[in-house]
Amino acid sequence: MTAAEQSVPNVPALFTPFRLRGVELANRVVVSPMCMYSSEDGTVGDFQLVHLGSRAMGGAGLVITEMTNIHPNGRISPSCAGMYKPEHATAWKRVVDFVHDQSEAKIAVQLAHAGRKGAVPRAWERGSGTLGDEAWEIIAPSAVPFGPGSATPREMTVAEIADMVERFAQGARWAEEAGFDMIEFHMGHGYLLSSFMSPLANRREDAYGGDFSRRMRFPLEVVEAVRAVWPDDKPLSARISAIDWEEGGNRIEDGIAMARRLYDAGIDIVDVSTGAVTAEGRPNPVGLFQTPYSEAIREATGKPTMTVGNIRTAKDANGVIEGGRADLCAMAKWELYDPYFPRHAAVELGYEMPWPNQYKQVERMLKG
DSSP: OOOOTTTTOOOGGGSSEEEETTESSSSSSSOOOOOOOOOOOTBBOHHHHHHHHHHHHTSSSHHHHEEESSSSSGGGSSSOOOSHHHHHHHHHHHHHHHHHHSSSSSEEEEOOOOGGGGGGGOOGGGGOOOOOGGGOOOOSSSOOOSTTTTOOOOOOOHHHHHHHHHHHHHHHHHHHHHHHHHHEEEOTTTTTHHHHHHHTOOOSSTTTTSSSHHHHHHHHHHHHHHHHHHHSSSEEEEHHHSOOOOOSSOOOHHHHHHHHHHHTTTEOOOOOEESSSHHHHHHOOOOOTTHHHHHHHHHHHSSEEEOOOOOSHHHHHHHHTTTOOOOOOOESHHHOOOTTTHHHHHHHOOOOOOGGGGGGHHHHHHTO
């Protein structure tokens, strides 16, 4: 926190404002991106309006959309959200406008490409088989499958890499048309950008593979291309897997180096996760298991970070911010369980958080 933020009297750290470029968040609670598998040819609708709108009304400072893909073949499933045609911007604008009109929340879009983890059924259908004839060709830095039983991707050509850079830039243009406050890139969990960054997935021998600098080339080209078309007063975020959790993969030293390169390229905050780069590499999900890596990157770089993973209580979330372990707390499953977590946390921490006009009677009730 800045000295000004720390000096706000009687306000818990979790409810101090936070600024990234020209965007100020009312508090430090973030609704983490969560795939919902409820779109039609990438076009979002009523489900996203209610799902994201309710969490904005619930008091989060920032709401991030589900993974939103910049190519039809970049989706995880046929029902995933997209930003690969003009109609998608129009559909997302309806959601963005609701969030802005009815809450104090800001809203970000997470742009991504699934890479070698694409062309699979929706999450709740994966035990029933594959997509069969509906499946599309998947691509990756190298022809290395995600795990046993996974399809083998085709190695991308240099021309395809250049095309994807432009598709991310076009996705950013449409995101601006939709009115989003921020863009986050999904550079973690083994999706396309992440797989270029990991030696476990990237076996290329050209300018986009090999040593650390060459593995970072494609992700950095994406950031630079988007920063060039994205308004200067709007921030960029990147979710990374700071550790691969597998022999021969990235370690925290590599995660810190990734973050440094991303900040230098124009990223304003790094959303720190770990693992899922391969089917085997997973952390042990006990306690605030991801926060040490956010803290390590924040300490090493002096730059803002966002933490994720098992944040469930007001005490834990406030402690993360108060202790300088991260600047923002991103919550996923717990926000599904309790869309009004920020408001409930405020009550628990003794902070009088303003309620929407339609819900003012709650304020009166809480005051007795």
